[in-house]
Amino acid sequence: QEQLQAESVQAALILYRSAQGSQADVLRAQLARDSLANDISKLQAERASDLAQIAQILDLPEPPSIEKQWPNLPPPPTLAQAEARLSGQPLLRSAQAQTRAAQIGVQVAKRGYWPEVTVSVDYGQDFYPGSPNWLSAGVNLSLPIFPGNRQDQDVAAARAKALQAQYRYDDQHLALTQQERATFARYEALKAQLERTERQLLPTARDAFSATLAAYAAGRVELSAVLRTQKEVLDYALTSLQYRRDLALSAAELDFLATQGATQP
Template identity: 90%
Template sequence: MSDVQISSGNKYFLKWVAAICRGAGPLSLPAMLMMVFSPYASAAPLSLQGAEAIALRQNPGLGALTQKIAELRHKAVAVAQLPDPHLGLGAVNLPINSFSMNRQQMSMLSVGLSQTFPSFGKLGLEGQQAGMEAQMANFTMRGQAAELVLLLRRAWLQALYTEDAVATVRHQEQLEAESVQAALALYRSAQGSQAEVLRAQLARDSLANDITKLQAEQASDLAQIAQILNLPEPPSIEKQWPNLPPPPTLAEMETRLSGQPLLRTAQEQTRVAQMGVQIAKRGYWPEVTVSVSYGQDFYPGSPNWLS
């Protein structure tokens, strides 16, 4: 077996674990090891790419829009079809004193079928309108997804910036603490004034307040990340800065402007409204219903009837 180098701190840690295990008994050794090493077995910090995937997958607003798009696409197919035909069954000229079908002429049982035809072209226009509404909902979902990713990236970068700012200000606080000690030493040796000591202490306390403010801002950013990801508590995020793609140039942004989701949504809203005007104009024309029925007459010698 190869030799393993163990530092003095690790030796004391292992002795402490062994002492706990001896006191708890041999049967609880696995449980004790899980309890001791559980912080080291925690999940890895969340990356920005993984957070974006969670946000797009678990956001309830995006999920509702996904279902709305599916509904509108099925509706576009359904509204373009003819209405369902109606089947009618009934009794005609039935005497209520005897309810007999063969004692009076024209007493009969009938079966009929009717079909309604809307005004010409109206069904096709309604199907196109529903398809446009589905496309509009799709653009709306894409726009909300982009806004969600933007909010997540902004909160993520702010949290990382605040983390670095806290470390920098904390280092400055340590330097100011040394300045306070130096000012006190000069004051005690009658080489400095009390005002210099107070000035150094105020500078140190100001940096301490800055650290508190930065920590509060970081907690707010992490809480916003948890809200975007729909998590019960702020997650542990990676401390390294993410590798984001460079921003597009002005010419590229102008080229992509026509495909911007919110702009496309507004365009689809205009098209849906224009299609609604055409559908309303088709409503000026009447609908036509065609019906046919057959009657069975049970009176002796009477013929059957067709309507």
Template identity: 25%
Template sequence: MVPVSMPPLACLVLAGCMLFSAASHGQAALTLDQALRAAQDRSHQLAALHAAAAAAREMAVAAGQRPDPTLRVGLNNLPVDGPDRFSVTRDFMTMRSVAAMQELTGRDKLSARSARFEREAEAAEAARAQALATLRRETAMAWLDRHFQEQMLDLLRALRAEAGLQIEAAEAAYRGGRGGQADVFAARSAVALIDDRLRQTEGQLAVAKTRLARWVGDEARQALGAAPSLAAIRLDEGRVESQLAQQPEIVMLLKQEEIARAEADIAQRNKRPDWSVELMLSQRGPAYSNMVSVNVSLPLPVDPKNRQDRELAARLARVEQARAQREEATRAHGAEIRGWLQAWRSDRNRLAHYDGSLIPLAAERTRAALAAYRGGGGPLAAVLEARRIEIDTRLDRLRLEMDAAALWARLETLVPPGHDTAAPQRPAQPTEQ
């Protein structure tokens, strides 16, 4: 029989070499770390949250100051009829007054109000850390999605070249009387199916490039650099519970709880009313003495159990609400992280099984069917079926690696940059199959 194809591994190696050569002569490659830095540098949300924290700190200083004094100017007891009407100097009771009033807010109240804005500033910083974690996760997942879509496209193109050789072999056998026309159509059908997968993958790759460009901008036009090792993570699985309090989502909820506590503290201190002191100078006509008045004002809570007490109770209830939400979110987040870890390890084990068993077996079946066909002892349909299974197996392996990479990105971005909590874990070891 006519030789029909080069070994699948040789095609993949050749395609990889061609891709490496093209990348080395083109633009600088965009690595994952570079993509993360670019996404952080161009993020307006991070800048907005930084400004929000700065605004809250400015308000903390302002809230710690006493209210400005009030200036009051008045004309009292002006006659409006009789011989002294509209005269400001003839009647002894007519006075031109200037007064200054100051509210004497307690230092404890001012400190409580200032602390409330400090907590708000800390919450804005926590929100920035949470936004940064989300940005890094989405950027990493977009980068990895494009990386694996390109790998899948390269694999399909290599397999498409092999399938094209299969058509040539079937046509040659048909012309030489060693094969049937059905074999030619079967080979062409196999190529058409690969072409359809190629078109589908090209569309998915275009979407992945657009998704990456949303985070890194024009740098998404560059070729991608080598992928990082996806076989190890920085998160210490044995310390997940203790590390939960450091996660941006939980820190954000904790800061919201602290804001609620600060507002409850203000409500508690507001139960004691503030005094106000007023000094007034009154000027009368030249024949009369000028006068000085001192006034002290104090609000009178007439129904504290239905006003101040209820406001305090409402604030304390908000504190309890925030605490319960934080604790529930901590439990849910802990379970979610443990689930990601288990799924990631399972995927790594399955990938080892693919590499050690499924793909070699599929390749051997293809070689055996091809050898039988070349020797005249097997039909072309068996070769096509074996090749289809091998293609599906290789594509399934890539999809599984994509899923594992997405889980890796979620776990890796849980640890804030520059805050490694443990040494990198060893690669996930496959269990015995």
């Protein structure tokens, strides 16, 4: 933006010195150029605030040094590959573990139907002198009576928990699948938009600015046309940066969704 503003100021000065332009055009161009100082100060303050927040989150003694380059992220897998790896996602692994625990709870509750067998052995001697030692053994078998009052209720409650855990897993799997498909579609759209902007829209806007600036220098258009085409260049440049940012965020999200958790025994 500073470069474009400098070119606009230079063109306005050339026309003014040659008595083909007005002083108002020079002042307008200089005003647009000098107002960048306020924008730069604002951006610097926002950057310092963001770095301070990052330091607080990461518990760093001082703000970190951020490299002035885009992250080098690997290309995401295809949608088919990502969906095939979705079962290993840590969130689904956690839901699977909860489902298995609930199913084990059903098996534990069913044990209430089994009779409890207790074996007891005693050995002793009577207090009377000359009495022989004695040994006794016994088997105690307890049978469940009225299972509907306790066992059936326990099993039903355990089955309800297992079914609820399965529903949670299914919902989690469906939500992650939809998120993965939506993110992949957004990634492909952003990739195409970024490529189109950088190869077609932004170069065309720059050519339009150069042509308008040349026409202004020749006295064929007003300065407002130059500033308007200059704004279009800046808008497309900013849009390109936003596409690149969103593309990196989508790639990071796809990487998270394709993350494989540890295999549960």
